[in-house]
Amino acid sequence: MDIALGNVPSSALDNTDNVIFTEGELAKKVQYSDMKTDIVGNANLSTASQTAKEAINELNQDLLDSVGYGVISGGVVTAQSTPNMTVQVSACTYKTSTGARKTAVANSSLVVSSADATNPRIDIVYINSSGVISYLQGTAAVSPIVPTTPSGGFLLAQINVSANATSVTNSNIADMRKILISTDYLNAQLSEKANQNLLINGSPSVWQRGTSFNNVQQYTADRWFYVCYTSSPQGSLTKDVDNSIKITNFNTNQNFIEQIIETNLGEKLAGRKVTLSAEIKVTGMTQGSLFLQLLSSVGIDSINYTGAVTDKLIINQSDISSDYKKFTLTATLPTTLKTLVPQIGSANAIGSGMVNSNCIVNIRNIKLELGSIATPFAPRLYAEELAMCKRYYQVLPTGLAFADCFLGANYIDFYVPLSVTLRVNPTLVPSSGAAFRILNKTTISYDDAFTGPTMSVYTPFGLNLRMTKPSHGITNATFWASVGTLALDAEIY
Incomplete structure (x- = not known):
C-alpha cells in the first residue's frame, strides 16, 4: 500500500483527512478493507459510498473496539435542575466484557430511595444485564460501603445519600464509568491536556550539525x-x-x-x-x-x-x-x-x-x-520533528550521488530532489575537508579539475548543483560527494 503523506498524523489514531493517496480511492479502499478483515475479522468495510480515508478511520475505531470494554458515549448521571430524590441518566452506548456493543435508553427521572434518618449510605446507578439503566440502594451505616454491582451489570455512578437528605445534588454524585478509549475521546483528552507546541525541536531531539x-x-x-x-x-x-x-x-x-x-x-x-x-x-x-x-x-x-x-x-x-x-x-x-x-x-x-x-x-x-497554562510537554515523533527542522536546514550526506540534468560547455548541472521544501533559497555549506568529484561515465574515470558546487536553480521540489570547468568535454556525468557533507542552510540569522 503505497501512500504519500502530507501532514503526517501525530498518531495512528488521528483523523486521516490530511493523507494523500497516490492511487485511486477505490483501489486503496479495497486494500484497506482487506486489512480490516485480516486484523479485526469483520466483514469488508468497502462500500460504494466509503472513501479510503473513511475506511482507515473506521478501521482505527474497530481496532480500538476489538479490545477492552467500557462506555463509548453517554451514561452520565446528573441531578435534576431543581434537585429532588431523582436523578437523570443520559442514553449510554457501551461495550460489554463479552465484546457486545449495546445502547441503554435514557432515564430522565430515576428514583433514589428516601434517606435514612440516622446514617448515610452509598447507592449505585448501573446498567443491568438486560441493558436497562437501574438503581441499587446501599446499606445505611456510620461508615457505609458501596454495594456490589449485580452480575452482568455495568456501573455508571455512586450516589452519596446523607442522613435525612431530601434531595440529590451533583456534588453527591461520583462518576464511576469506565471509558472505552475512542478516537474522539482520545483526541479530546489530548487537546485538554497538551496544547500544540509552537516551537520546533523543543525536546531537543534533532542535532543535524553535531552534538x-x-x-x-x-x-x-x-x-x-x-x-x-x-x-x-x-x-x-x-x-x-x-x-x-x-x-x-x-x-x-x-x-x-x-x-x-x-x-x-x-x-x-x-x-x-x-x-x-x-x-x-x-x-x-x-x-x-x-x-x-x-x-x-x-x-x-x-x-x-x-x-x-x-x-x-x-x-x-x-x-x-x-x-x-x-x-x-x-x-x-x-x-x-x-x-x-x-x-x-x-x-x-x-x-x-x-x-x-x-x-x-x-x-x-x-x-x-x-494561553496562560503550561500544559504537559508532548514530544513529536523523531521523523516529524526532523521534517520540520529540514525546512530550515538539510544535509546531503557523504556518498550521495546525482546524475547530470544539464550539460553546458563550461559547467554541468546535477538535480538534487528535496524531501522537504526549504524556507528560502539555501546557502550551500560544505563540511570541513569536503570533496565533490565528477565521474565521466563515458571513460569511467574521475575528473577532479571541476570547481564548486554552486547552486544554479532552486525550486520547492529540488535544486541544481553546478560544477564548473571550462571546455570539460564530458557528455555523461555523475556528481559524487566522496568526502564530507554538503548542508543546505535556509535558517533565520
Missing part, C-alpha cells in the same frame, strides 16, 4: 542558536546523555539559546497570550541568575532591537534545583509583533547578572503555547 560546540556562536541543536559573545565567542554547548542542551564555560557577558519564530507565525500571535515553559536543572551555581525571555520584534524574519519588547522571568539561585524543575513565563504579546524570539540562559544585563563560569545548566522540553 558539541565550543567557543562558536551558531545554530547547534536544530533551530536553537547559541549566543555566547563577549569580546569573542566563549562558551560550550553540548548534547547531554538525556538529549538536553547542556551549557557550560559561561563568559562574563551572555550565554543563552534562542529560537527565531518566522513572521508568518509571529503575526498570528500578535496580541495573544502565550506561555513559554522549559525544564531546567542547575549545578554549581554560586552567583548571578538565569532567565526565560520572550523578545517581540518588529523585524521581518529578523531581530530588530529598535522598539523590541521583552517579557522575562528571572530565575534566582533560590529557585533552582539539581533535578529538573519546570519554569514558566506567561505574557500578552504586543499587537505590532512580527518576529517572536524565545530565549533561555544568562546575561549580564538581565536579573542579577551572569552565572559563574563553572556553572552547569541543562535545558529540555521547551514549549511555547497559546
Whole structure:
C-alpha cells in the first residue's frame, strides 16, 4: 500500500483527512478493507459510498473496539435542575466484557430511595444485564460501603445519600464509568491536556550539525542558536546523555539559546497570550541568575532591537534545583509583533547578572503555547520533528550521488530532489575537508579539475548543483560527494 503523506498524523489514531493517496480511492479502499478483515475479522468495510480515508478511520475505531470494554458515549448521571430524590441518566452506548456493543435508553427521572434518618449510605446507578439503566440502594451505616454491582451489570455512578437528605445534588454524585478509549475521546483528552507546541525541536531531539560546540556562536541543536559573545565567542554547548542542551564555560557577558519564530507565525500571535515553559536543572551555581525571555520584534524574519519588547522571568539561585524543575513565563504579546524570539540562559544585563563560569545548566522540553497554562510537554515523533527542522536546514550526506540534468560547455548541472521544501533559497555549506568529484561515465574515470558546487536553480521540489570547468568535454556525468557533507542552510540569522 503505497501512500504519500502530507501532514503526517501525530498518531495512528488521528483523523486521516490530511493523507494523500497516490492511487485511486477505490483501489486503496479495497486494500484497506482487506486489512480490516485480516486484523479485526469483520466483514469488508468497502462500500460504494466509503472513501479510503473513511475506511482507515473506521478501521482505527474497530481496532480500538476489538479490545477492552467500557462506555463509548453517554451514561452520565446528573441531578435534576431543581434537585429532588431523582436523578437523570443520559442514553449510554457501551461495550460489554463479552465484546457486545449495546445502547441503554435514557432515564430522565430515576428514583433514589428516601434517606435514612440516622446514617448515610452509598447507592449505585448501573446498567443491568438486560441493558436497562437501574438503581441499587446501599446499606445505611456510620461508615457505609458501596454495594456490589449485580452480575452482568455495568456501573455508571455512586450516589452519596446523607442522613435525612431530601434531595440529590451533583456534588453527591461520583462518576464511576469506565471509558472505552475512542478516537474522539482520545483526541479530546489530548487537546485538554497538551496544547500544540509552537516551537520546533523543543525536546531537543534533532542535532543535524553535531552534538558539541565550543567557543562558536551558531545554530547547534536544530533551530536553537547559541549566543555566547563577549569580546569573542566563549562558551560550550553540548548534547547531554538525556538529549538536553547542556551549557557550560559561561563568559562574563551572555550565554543563552534562542529560537527565531518566522513572521508568518509571529503575526498570528500578535496580541495573544502565550506561555513559554522549559525544564531546567542547575549545578554549581554560586552567583548571578538565569532567565526565560520572550523578545517581540518588529523585524521581518529578523531581530530588530529598535522598539523590541521583552517579557522575562528571572530565575534566582533560590529557585533552582539539581533535578529538573519546570519554569514558566506567561505574557500578552504586543499587537505590532512580527518576529517572536524565545530565549533561555544568562546575561549580564538581565536579573542579577551572569552565572559563574563553572556553572552547569541543562535545558529540555521547551514549549511555547497559546494561553496562560503550561500544559504537559508532548514530544513529536523523531521523523516529524526532523521534517520540520529540514525546512530550515538539510544535509546531503557523504556518498550521495546525482546524475547530470544539464550539460553546458563550461559547467554541468546535477538535480538534487528535496524531501522537504526549504524556507528560502539555501546557502550551500560544505563540511570541513569536503570533496565533490565528477565521474565521466563515458571513460569511467574521475575528473577532479571541476570547481564548486554552486547552486544554479532552486525550486520547492529540488535544486541544481553546478560544477564548473571550462571546455570539460564530458557528455555523461555523475556528481559524487566522496568526502564530507554538503548542508543546505535556509535558517533565520
